[in-house]
Amino acid sequence: MPTIRWSVDDQELELTDRGALGVKLAVPGQPPLAIPPMTLGAWPVPFPERALVLRTVRNLNAVRFQLLSDGHLVPRSRAPRRRMRAMDDARCAAHPELAAYAVCLRCGTHACKPCTPDGVLCAPCMARATDDEIAQARRLRRLGLTTALALGASVLFTGLLVHGPRLVETGIGALVLSLVVAGRGLLAERRERARHLPTAMDP
Numbered sequence: 001m002p003t004i005r006w007s008v009d010d011q012e013l014e015l016t017d018r019g020a021l022g023v024k025l026a027v028p029g030q031p032p033l034a035i036p037p038m039t040l041g042a043w044p045v046p047f048p049e050r051a052l053v054l055r056t057v058r059n060l061n062a063v064r065f066q067l068l069s070d071g072h073l074v075p076r077s078r079a080p081r082r083r084m085r086a087m088d089d090a091r092c093a094a095h096p097e098l099a100a101y102a103v104c105l106r107c108g109t110h111a112c113k114p115c116t117p118d119g120v121l122c123a124p125c126m127a128r129a130t131d132d133e134i135a136q137a138r139r140l141r142r143l144g145l146t147t148a149l150a151l152g153a154s155v156l157f158t159g160l161l162v163h164g165p166r167l168v169e170t171g172i173g174a175l176v177l178s179l180v181v182a183g184r185g186l187l188a189e190r191r192e193r194a195r196h197l198p199t200a201m202d203p
């Protein structure tokens, strides 16, 4: 079962995709949040001092999961990401009147609590990290589609070479299926984007 982890304010949230059973998000000190399979939308997550939202977005005909803290996308973490505490008298770089809550793990900026929505990175570093994630998801999606098309095409050409009608049929079937899946996903994305739904924000 694929799992995704996010760290917010030294707490670990773990999402498990149980396929046909749907998705479960484990939140420390809270009953788990359950979402039915293949459902796009946004769910508020009970969490102290932060507005956390779990969002499911379209990735062709698959679903991708995003966690937002105070409106900022939280980067995923393989290992727990602990807050680098600032010295007691340290001040926020953007708000000198506020005490620093954390030192950004990437750029070393001192950040007050609103300036570090996950308690680990400053907001600009969070945005860069999640941009990288989305770009990688997009690359993987493209790779998946090209691999499926290449496989279908090679089966089709082998069938044509050896005059095997079964192989030709299988090859055409695989090509049509990959194109239908991709086309349906792209159309749905376009419709959702035209209606400004948040589900289409992760192309």
Ligand SMILES: [Zn+2]
Binding pocket: 104, 105, 106, 107, 108, 109, 121, 122, 123, 124, 125, 126
């Ligand atoms: Zn930073």
Ligand SMILES: [Zn+2]
Binding pocket: 092, 093, 094, 095, 098, 111, 112, 113, 114, 115
């Ligand atoms: Zn600040």
